[in-house]
Amino acid sequence: MTEPVAISETERLISSDKVEGTRVYNRQGERLGTIRNFMVNKQSGRVEYAVLEFGGILGIGNEYYPLPWELLTYDAKQAGYCVDLDKTRLEGAPRYRDRDPLWDEIYGQQVYGYYGVTYPLF
């Protein structure tokens, strides 16, 4: 099988499948989890949230934290995203466990509000 040599990242762009599974660290270098997936606005093509997966063993007890895309900065040295977020701040953050939230605008405003990021017009 010949797979193309994928340029999964340039200075400007990143491939969707490279984002998924990428580790997330905070500025203290603590590992917060990995990006499970991200939600794209169908109309505008803008990413509305990335979903950070955290905790649990073998998928049991995992928790999912929607994060505004703006929070994520890729750090080549750590080969992961670096987020300005300490663990106590994450502990109080909007999250879900067994079932995805409804992803409506009210939820969006809650999430962005928690992180002090202006909820964009998608």
Add this chain to the structure above:
Amino acid sequence: MTEPVAISETERLISSDKVEGTRVYNRQGERLGTIRNFMVNKQSGRVEYAVLEFGGILGIGNEYYPLPWELLTYDAKQAGYCVDLDKTRLEGAPRYRDRDPLWDEIYGQQVYGYYGVTYPLF
């Protein structure tokens, strides 16, 4: 293992991993291929291209067509994307095989230009 019941799509949003692997049809109902991945602008969080994978057997001879996100409309009946694109038009379209293109703005303008879509400011 307990995986959450993922709402992979709402009226507004679609999950990244649902986009990948989705079949693409044209208006004549012909299958054009599947979405392999898509490229996101790291800064703005906007999707710049979806990559349509087409042809080949077991990965040999596949070709990859970058498409402006705006071209894709999800059609629940076909459980796939519907694109206004006949096969002859696709045959002349920008594509790559063994190696991803450089994904710079010149390339972006070529791709968007081919499909008659204004290249947005990302």
